[in-house]
Amino acid sequence: MEARTETVTVADGSFDLHLWLPEGGRGPVVLLIQEIYGVGPYIRQVAEELAGHGYVVGAPDLFWRIQPGWVSDHSEAGTAESLKIGSQFDVPHGVADSAMALTHLRALPEADGGAGVVGFCLGGSVAYLMAATVETDAVLSFYGSAVPDATGLMEKISCPLLLVFGGSDPYIPRDRVAQVEQAAAGRPNVEMYVAEQAGHAFLNHEAPQFHNPEAAPAAWESALEFLRRHVR
Template sequence: MTTTNTEIPALDGDGKIPAYVVKPEGTPRGAIIVQQEIFGVDAGIRKKADGWASKGYFAVAPDTFWRQQPGIEFDPDKPEEFQKAVGYMMKHDFDLGIRDIEAVIHWVQREMGVPKVGLVGFCMGGKIAYMAAARTDIDASVGYYGVGIDQMLNEKHAIARPLLLHVPTADGFVPPEAQKAMHEGLDDHPKVTIYDYEGLDHGFAAELGSRRDDAAASLADERTVAFLAEHVG
């Protein structure tokens, strides 16, 4: 079952990227790309997009795994579905995927007429938020519990626009040594802000399911809203 309502042309002419798009009332103050976790454009991601639209933003949640299989959704609270989602991430071409993010940015700006664009990504999407900051001209990016960022610090010199990272210190997918490398590599970067969330685990800001921590999610989201209001509009 697909939950997307729009198709966005890929840059390579290789097809169209399915996306869940929500338009605000009136003229958008800017656009927010909501970058999914490994579980698809599921109810939680759609809820996040709806939330940005309610704040006056043009919201777009692209289907990251569309080249493998469009329209998939997995439940992170079911171990067998969690493992299937990991399999999709392992097969995902992140370099090609960031080109798809570029395609979404261009579409938002040129076709929808919204000049300023931010991105908010979760889990795998947190890594993509970092990549977008380093490889695209997006106006601002936010990553929640991004995985693998410590392996991409060689790209930090290319980050020219503001990047905010939310890091739970007990993240089972980002061990302490990876967090240490991120801080050592990025704390002095003029465009990067890192917030630590003591004792919290991966997925603490998920909209739905057992991983959510309401207090920490609210704090992180407040910081994200303020950050994007400053840099996107």
């Protein structure tokens, strides 16, 4: 699988956009937005899998203003450091950077077809906020903690949107997820997937403290099917 790093330039600097290409060299694009752990092993494995399904995948380094190239493991110390880095993250800048990264992806010679956005944790919040302001074919937001406080943005979202949560997430309690379900009800472009027995970041097989091996496969297959339907 071919991979390379592109550079995206914005008004106050530039950042890396890590790129993975499908076997055929061309395909629809997916912007993959990182967790607080950076573009680390888990995000890279997700990118490789998506590229294996035929997508041109780009993962931007969103912490470039704080600590370029930040990658941490999922240990207690790594999580504490990642939370510290994440606390310095400027969300509006991150949304704008992600929008620029998506524009860059769409302009690549390998881009052929639609464009989607997939975000996990911090990236799930950024992906959801992007959906209200950036034209794209589909957005998948996994356990974005900003979503419950921003359900009013759904009125501005016209693209297909899949919101994935764990029903037993201590960081996003079930009653907060219910608020999102209520806001999504009756909106034909919005789908909800709640794994009731799963907690936060339950798809992340690199993090034993989060991963739910029973819930993860079905949720991920639903996500892939959603992409197949909407990003051509």
